[in-house]
Amino acid sequence: MNLNDAIQECWSKIDEGQVATYIPALAKVDPYQLGVYLFDVTNDKKAEAGASQVRFAIESVSKVITLLYAIERLGLSAVEEQVGTRQTGFPFDTILNMEITKETHPLNAFINSGAILISSLIEEQDGLSPFDQILEFSRKICNDPAITLNEEIYQSELRTGDMNRSLAYYLKAKEVLTNDVTLSLDTYFKQCSMMVTCQSLANLGAVLANDGIAPWNNERIISSEAATYTKSVMMTTGLYNESGTYSVRIGVPTKSGVGGGLVSASPNHYGIGIFSPALDHAGNSVAGLALLELISKKLKLDVFRY
Incomplete structure (x- = not known):
């Protein structure tokens, strides 16, 4: 899929959210940013678009x-x-x-x-x-x-x-x-307060997607048990009270942060990192989730459907 086109398709969603204002340093972040990085663990291919290399606060x-x-x-x-x-x-x-x-x-x-x-x-x-x-x-x-x-x-x-x-x-x-x-x-x-990029989070997601093994060097970083447990909790609670909604709409284990970051782990397929700082009422990135939903549909990543 064309990630640049996907970003353009989701860009208007930014206006539906706002940056986290209760943390003064985050209130100063430009909301008009949207980036994505994909790591395909099956063939070691990567793709990125938009603000994929911008550093932002990892938060939750x-x-x-x-x-x-x-x-x-x-x-x-x-x-x-x-x-x-x-x-x-x-x-x-x-x-x-x-x-x-x-x-x-x-x-x-x-x-x-x-x-x-x-x-x-x-x-x-x-x-x-x-x-x-x-x-x-x-x-x-x-x-x-x-x-x-x-x-x-x-x-x-x-x-x-x-x-x-x-x-x-x-x-x-x-x-x-x-x-x-x-x-x-x-x-x-x-x-x-650690600073990461979409690529950082895609790499994290890739380790989880690859059952705890880093796909860039084949080193086991975490146990299979830890990877499975954490992906399960990401699916059920990673987006707070919206977790059930997006389990239905996206079907990929995901964790959000009020810095605008999303990490997703599509088991045996992709690690995904997304950044867009405008948030919904629950503290999740509005444009980021729209982009993740689009990616999930285009690449057929929904674990309950494919």
Whole structure:
């Protein structure tokens, strides 16, 4: 398919969303950007168009990387003891589901409470802080040594992160989060402030699509078990309360971030990275999802249909 034509077809969707304004550094991002990168794991071919090499804040897409790293470090059973795999029915930054239904742990790893808890599980190792380990792992699994921390976005996250602090202290008070709250939050804010491109995310998606093996060098980076588990959770909870809607419309495991990024893993076919910063009410990229839906239809990627 012609990716440039696809971008033109979806461009008008940008006007239906707006950039994340609650994080000051993200509020300054130009909404009129749309880029895509495809990595075909069957033949190692790549294709890209639009703003595919623009660096942007990874934000909640980092939750995929941290979840994978926690599984590799601690084992899947240990992670499953801490977070569930269910949809919440509530916004990603609330604890209401735990209060109303008396849950003892966050319902999934992609809502903020679950992601903060996952980040808290990673402890210092070999002199590396939890964030330094996540950064190192991100560079490896995204095949992108240029991933760095954006200090301005990190400071912006720190200044506006009181809701996330409340989630962390709630988990601490419930004796669910057992490590240091300040360090856990700092790790979380920093992981969300890493700068990536569509290509970085396509590489991440390609590892997941290829059952945990990096298609660029055939090295196994994560276990098959970790890849399968994470793709499943991406399908059911990766787009927050819109996950069910887009499972029907797109049918490809996907995770979004309020920086405008999308990572998708089409099993045994493609890793896909998309960027467009204008968001819908749920915090997902409007034009990005329109483009992903078009790609899924054109390339017949819907796992429930093909």
